[in-house]
Amino acid sequence: MYTMPMMELRNVSDFFKGKTILVTGATGFLAKVFVEKILRVQPDIKKLYLLVRASDPYLATQRLHNEIFKKDLFRVVQDKWGADFGSFICNKVVAVAGDVSRDMFGLIDVKLSQEMLDDINIIVHSAASTNLDERFDVAMGTNTMGAFNVLNFAKSCRKIEIILHVSTAYVCGPGEGLVAEEPIHMGQTLNNSPRLLDINLEKHLIKEKLSELHAQNANEETITKTMKEFGMIRANLHGWQDTYSFTKAMGEMIMGNMKDNLHLIVTRPTMIVGTHSEPFPGWIEEVRTIDFLIAAYCKGTLTSFVGHSEIVLDTIPVDMVVNSMIIALLAHSKNLFKNWIYHSASSLRNPFKYSDLQDIMYSYFTKNPWVDQYGKPVVVTKKLTLYSTSMDQLPLNKGSKLERISDLYKPYFLFQGIFDDKNAEKLRIATKGVPGMNKEFNFDPKAINWKDYMMNIHFPGLVKYSIRSKM
Template sequence: MSASTEASAIIEYFKRKSIFITGATGFIGKQLVEKLVRSCPDIEHIYLLVRPKRGHAVNDRVKELVAGPLFNTVREINPNFAEKISALQGDILDPNFGLSASDESIIIEQCHIVFHSAATVRFHEPLRLAIQMNVASIKKLLALCHKMKKLQSIVHVSTAYANCNRNDVAEMIYPPPIQPGKLLEASEWMDDQVFDVLTNKLINDRPNTYTFTKALAEYVISQEAKDLPLAIIRPSIVGSSWREPIPGWVDNYNGPSGLVVATGKGMLRAMIGSDQAIADIVPVDICVNMMISIAWHTAVKYPKTIPVYHCCTGHLGTLTWGKVTEYGLHHLDTISLESAIRYPNLQFTENRFRYHCLRTVQEVFPAFLLDCYMRIIGRKPIFLKLSDKIYKSVRTLDFFTSNSWIFPNDNSVSLQNEMSDIDQKIFGFDLKELDWFSYWRHYCMGAKQFLLREDLARTAKCRIRYQRLKRLQNIIYFTAIALIIKLVFFKSFKIRRIFVVLFRLIFAGLSAITAKIRL
């Protein structure tokens, strides 16, 4: 081990520690496991709460997880790293997480640190299920943590948008509009239809059940975890990795990733939102570095109150949704995706009427024509259904692409200042050096390589297809304009004469400018 590694207080703390992680098969969870086994090689063991899925046993799911490209770097450093990772079969929806007596005993007797990142991230999950997954799971976790004999630190992953009904969100836990206990009781007996009818009234000024239940979960923590070494991290919109272990790594279609793919394939052309609204996107590796740092700090400092840490980028004020569009379209021109149906383009508008007009003309009508073609050649029509699916997905983002929030990060800055130089280098979360233009290049590349699993060697051919689609698009646009001009203007002789004279003047002016440039 190098001297620099020996000097790391965080790495030293994690030596011979056993860790329990929920949500390890999720986007953040995978990155967390990889970072721990790569940067803290002397960890005793990592236990992952995993549920069987689609006939795959939990051990098979963990083997599949660690076999992925995300773990290529640590695999080169330590080929036997997976020996320190074990699956505990369970489900956050089950009583006591569905843990067997022996697995529960392992957590109680051996684990020192808990990372809780399991949750539903579907914005419009039915309220009953969202409560069970995001709120009831917290009560189960805290009950388990109160039994743990070696517990030193708990990190709960919330969201910066838990209190998105406020413009300025402090690093504190806010009282909810309704007591979580009452909703938990109601979720046990109330009829589904009644619960669904009451949803809008219950969530009130929050945009969805996800942000509402995340706020309830924080309040449950404030009431039932006062005597536990617990801290809350609130990431904003989590995007692909910035640096570690692979720039641009991403494994799901949530948030910006779905926008990159849908735009790159030519299916998404318009969204409701403001070009000037802040796009508060944080790289997943930055989020994970902060989680590990928080776990260390909570254990060694044992704060008297439950600290809340914002993990956001909005305070930098350098990335807007307009910039996201600009950078994304620029890089998609060269990092072209396979099987695109149109040349990529995306525009935000705050006018809902204009949005629906744009969508009808640029998304729905082309999808209808493509489905007609699919029927003619005897294949199943898919494009209208796919367009509708994308529409429903992006509409859940309207609230976040139309508004901006202030997320003060005083606690995060304070934590960073308490870290040594070597720890800031290994587990740093300072974003001052983040170049968004470069970040989006890696993001587009990562979506192509890791999410769509496309062959990078075919990128040149994909770009040729893009250029053909661009030429075809221009031909269609100019043809449509010519038809409109002919139908509207050329019916009148006088208007036709005016149009011809105007066109000649414009042409003469452009010719003169061109001649001067040549000279």
């Protein structure tokens, strides 16, 4: 049994007291939940710099208030501060207009960038382009070169203590068996190709392809379509299933290979779903990962999809991902662990099968039918049918958006791997017995009752915050 001095992890909020934190991709789903948790558990942080993509500080501040602090997610913190909430945010949070795909984030405010370089202790790099088939140039800029630029920025920070890089568990490609929490090495490919993966070559090929398109006077639609296809071609060539996992893998290669003496943690979540408990159960934003399937099923637009009933759909609530990130930051700040890669996953310890999703969706939406914009309930008459052998069996319209989505998600809904989380388990063991820790910072997938969570928390939250808001 793994043991360690429990006193070391006694107080999470003490660790963040007086700290200055930079969060990239601050308007993203995971980053918002991280920001909310920090402001809730430790209002005495020194400063929270939130990097958002905007052309100037005014627009960055507008985005911050409209896309982050006005969200229902912050109602617990708002209730706590009441009329002082606005001034609390103004005192603690700084909107930074920038872009991770640019050197030094393209910061033009010299005074602000100097303050950041002088004060930042922790960087949480969450910015990512998460479209599976993003344009290759866009995904490379954000997911790969973004990692490079964050690393370079961190090396210029005088008081930097630690960087946490948010990756994805699916950098492993279409894995089988137990997927270990191991680094991806620079140049590694997934298809046993004798030729190493060369990131500089990929960048050169992007530049070449764009020049070629501009020389042909291609319109924006053609450029986007071509660059999306090009990304998928390059990803498949090296063994990855899509542009997203490919460019995220290259970002990890850069992080691991060029970190030098920087203290680095990489967190690899699986398919992130809505909150389990905090700040309240069921908060979610947009329709993501498995949720597009749930949304299409309850609207009656999807009756069959690719998959196999025994496949484990590795999903993890967003608040558990955030809790694991916070505990990893605390543990590494005290040099308690040598492992630096952590899966945030459920498939090993509490598997949620495709058949469970089929049963629970049918059970929920027959009792609670989705109501369309005309006030008419959509009646679900049967369980989702699964086809595991060939996409041709799916009764989808050829060339339709649904067929495209099916092709993109096929590797995830037929994924045979199980994510080992022994490093994450060591973190959990270290928190056992520490007063309040398991309640306040729970990230144990065994604590999830999947039927109860889906029926009473996730589906209602999805309908309230995401499916309904899209109407």
